[in-house]
Amino acid sequence: MASRWDPPFWIGDRCFTAADLDLIRWTVERFAALSRTELASTICENLPWKAPNGQLRVNGCLALLEELAADGMVQLPTKRAHAVYRPARLQADPLPERKIVAHLSQLRPVTVEPVSPAEQAVWDATVAQYHPLGFQRAFGAHQRYWIRGHVADECVMVGALLFAAAARNVAVRDAWLGWTRHQQQRLRHRVVANSRMLILPGVQVLHLASHGLALAMRRLRADWQARYGYAPVVVETFVAPPWHGTCYRAANWVHLGETAGTGRQDRRYQAGGTVRQVFVYPLVRSWRRALVAEASPVHPQGKTTQPRAGERTQQRAAGGRGGDEMIRAEQTLHEMSEERIKQRYEALAPFLDEKQRRLMAGAEAIAYGSGGQARVAALLGMSKETVARGMREVRHPQIVEVERVRRPGGGRKRKADTDPELRSDLERLISPETRGDPQSPLRWTSKSTRKLAKELNEMKAGRSVSSRLVGDLLHEMGYSLQATRKMREGSEHPDRDTQFRHINATVEDYQKRGQPVISVDTKKKELVGDFKNSGREWQPKGQPEPVRVHDFKLPELGHVRPYGVFDPTRNEGWVNVGTEGDTATFAVASIRGWWQSMGRQAYPDATELLITADSGGGNASRSRLWKVELQHFADETGLTIAVCHFPPGTSKWNKVEHRLFSHITQNWRGRPLRNHEVIVNLIANTTTESGLKVNSQLDTNPYPTGIKVSDTELKTVHLERSAFHGDWNYFIRPRNPS
Numbered sequence: 001m002a003s004r005w006d007p008p009f010w011i012g013d014r015c016f017t018a019a020d021l022d023l024i025r026w027t028v029e030r031f032a033a034l035s036r037t038e039l040a041s042t043i044c045e046n047l048p049w050k051a052p053n054g055q056l057r058v059n060g061c062l063a064l065l066e067e068l069a070a071d072g073m074v075q076l077p078t079k080r081a082h083a084v085y086r087p088a089r090l091q092a093d094p095l096p097e098r099k100i101v102a103h104l105s106q107l108r109p110v111t112v113e114p115v116s117p118a119e120q121a122v123w124d125a126t127v128a129q130y131h132p133l134g135f136q137r138a139f140g141a142h143q144r145y146w147i148r149g150h151v152a153d154e155c156v157m158v159g160a161l162l163f164a165a166a167a168r169n170v171a172v173r174d175a176w177l178g179w180t181r182h183q184q185q186r187l188r189h190r191v192v193a194n195s196r197m198l199i200l201p202g203v204q205v206l207h208l209a210s211h212g213l214a215l216a217m218r219r220l221r222a223d224w225q226a227r228y229g230y231a232p233v234v235v236e237t238f239v240a241p242p243w244h245g246t247c248y249r250a251a252n253w254v255h256l257g258e259t260a261g262t263g264r265q266d267r268r269y270q271a272g273g274t275v276r277q278v279f280v281y282p283l284v285r286s287w288r289r290a291l292v293a294e295a296s297p298v299h300p301q302g303k304t305t306q307p308r309a310g311e312r313t314q315q316r317a318a319g320g321r322g323g324d325e326m327i328r329a330e331q332t333l334h335e336m337s338e339e340r341i342k343q344r345y346e347a348l349a350p351f352l353d354e355k356q357r358r359l360m361a362g363a364e365a366i367a368y369g370s371g372g373q374a375r376v377a378a379l380l381g382m383s384k385e386t387v388a389r390g391m392r393e394v395r396h397p398q399i400v401e402v403e404r405v406r407r408p409g410g411g412r413k414r415k416a417d418t419d420p421e422l423r424s425d426l427e428r429l430i431s432p433e434t435r436g437d438p439q440s441p442l443r444w445t446s447k448s449t450r451k452l453a454k455e456l457n458e459m460k461a462g463r464s465v466s467s468r469l470v471g472d473l474l475h476e477m478g479y480s481l482q483a484t485r486k487m488r489e490g491s492e493h494p495d496r497d498t499q500f501r502h503i504n505a506t507v508e509d510y511q512k513r514g515q516p517v518i519s520v521d522t523k524k525k526e527l528v529g530d531f532k533n534s535g536r537e538w539q540p541k542g543q544p545e546p547v548r549v550h551d552f553k554l555p556e557l558g559h560v561r562p563y564g565v566f567d568p569t570r571n572e573g574w575v576n577v578g579t580e581g582d583t584a585t586f587a588v589a590s591i592r593g594w595w596q597s598m599g600r601q602a603y604p605d606a607t608e609l610l611i612t613a614d615s616g617g618g619n620a621s622r623s624r625l626w627k628v629e630l631q632h633f634a635d636e637t638g639l640t641i642a643v644c645h646f647p648p649g650t651s652k653w654n655k656v657e658h659r660l661f662s663h664i665t666q667n668w669r670g671r672p673l674r675n676h677e678v679i680v681n682l683i684a685n686t687t688t689e690s691g692l693k694v695n696s697q698l699d700t701n702p703y704p705t706g707i708k709v710s711d712t713e714l715k716t717v718h719l720e721r722s723a724f725h726g727d728w729n730y731f732i733r734p735r736n737p738s
Helices: 018-030 036-046 058-070 117-130 171-177 181-190 208-228 246-250 287-291 309-319 323-351 354-368 372-380 384-395 422-430 449-459 467-476 496-512 584-602 624-637 655-667 676-684 711-715
Strands: 009-011 014-016 100-102 111-114 143-151 154-165 191-199 203-205 234-239 254-258 277-282 517-522 559-567 572-578 608-613 640-645 693-699 719-721 729-732
Touching: 009 181, 018 036, 018 058, 036 058, 100 143, 111 208, 117 143, 117 154, 117 191, 143 208, 154 203, 154 208, 171 254, 171 277, 171 323, 181 191, 181 287, 191 208, 208 246, 246 277, 287 354, 323 354, 323 372, 354 372, 354 384, 372 384, 422 449, 422 467, 449 467, 496 517, 496 608, 496 640, 496 729, 517 584, 517 655, 559 584, 559 655, 559 676, 572 584, 572 655, 572 676, 584 608, 584 624, 584 693, 624 640, 624 711, 624 729, 655 676, 676 693
Parallel strands: 100 203, 191 234, 517 608, 572 693, 608 640
Antiparallel strands: 009 014, 111 143, 143 154, 154 191, 234 277, 254 277, 517 559, 559 572, 640 729, 719 729
């Protein structure tokens, strides 16, 4: 009768020959005085039998020796008594709880970094203290990570991750991978488990867990390769109730199903335990090919070493431990694998063309292993020849027609092929070089595909070209629908770019020193009343909000001029909604309102203020009244006012335009600005995902125009011009610094 120890036989990823078995017997007899662990180490060194990271497989060898001893193949020394196991005490204190309530954008940059040896004790204590499942020493190969964030430029710990060895038997996972029993034994080390996932108590940041998982997945392969000498292919995790694995779903992990409720210590798979949800995440695109490779291991002499199904049944029935249970489990796994192949195909077939269905069948047949071609053809209702062709194309992608479903040669010829002049005629009509030709038939009309098709048909008798064909030909010739682009800015000041760099350097200097920086400007004048406002807003179907046909100012409401003050450091805005003219007095009054309501509280220790503004309007660089009003403001606050003007014609680079005004315009799109209250509330409720906050007030004070500032009054301004462009860059210091 054949024995399960008849060479060659496989244990895990190693094939044992008769010479290997003789060496094991000789070592046990020769060194009978050694302990079992020492014997296993000696055997692993002599074979050699090592893990992918180069470490000796001592535990696997111990299990092999015990099985050989149980079958009477060797006689092992008596087990030595061991001291009573006591769990190791934690050698450090856990991280303290810290209250962090913020958006993910406010915590960035978020990083996932390996735990250094000096931090491992703190990591262990933290997970043991706060994780619902506690913490025990990781089993086998493992990797710890910290999740770090930044709060107010301070790096803080916000979570922890642990990846360790995968579970031995998971039915839904093995069926999803398409593993045979032999493949599972050989390749299980290429699957790792997310053993612990912890967000520290007090940290309330939406999407932080899924973001941390995504960052860990990006670096796990490289870290594992550097530490253990091989890279994992798939990551798995188990989620026990009452949790549902929301963060794993958000991070695009695949939900496979449920476990059977048995644990690692349940040798007979009978105890009723906690049923957990199983999630997996492939780390590479070709994960299935990597985890079903070498389905039929080959002996060095060329013979297949994996026994056939009937032989496996006889061997297990003759003396294999738990043979019946293993046979039933393998049969169930095999049936589940075939059922999943059929389910995947039925779910995707309506969305696939002929080539894609053929390639899918070929990939499934390759993953199935021996006999996959015939079995997949029977499961999917295809011919064996079709599946075989799909297998050839999957193995040799270079033979696949990328742009075609079938091989070329069938069907009618394209009109572009039967009419060689079609492309050249279309090129002459649409080419930019002939766009201004007085003789061009489409010079004064829009070049739609319908008009182009009509003109092409008139150019040659008997030609019949559709607008759709014209569109396809234009795309093939490198044309696309494009709008005009504003690129010509007219005459530019020679110091334009130098002034931009000066403004940027000055802003960075003030921000580093903790001094306030604001960007100011007046938004365009808005009519008040039930007038049309650009944009669209959700309304009941067929019931648009009625507004006036003509945009004539209503005498009782008039118009408003919102003046914006934006603080780029704190991402905060202040808008003074004025009802009078855009004068320098109104501009400085708006800045004064910002300082009194927001700036003074945000910068209690400020001694300076930097203002960036364009060169026109109430804050014009040549305005005398602007400088006089700033002098009054400096005297009131004791601040030294620094002003940097953008060169003429470059106001769109002012941050208040695209960081504040653009969001206000989007917030009130499609809504008529019926009265002042509506305008103020719409501005004040403008927010962005990056955390923009806006305050607003209505200013009905009169600001007369035409105020003249004499030379004598201008000389009272403590004005200090910068060395570079003093007309654009200057300081106004308070007249009474105390």
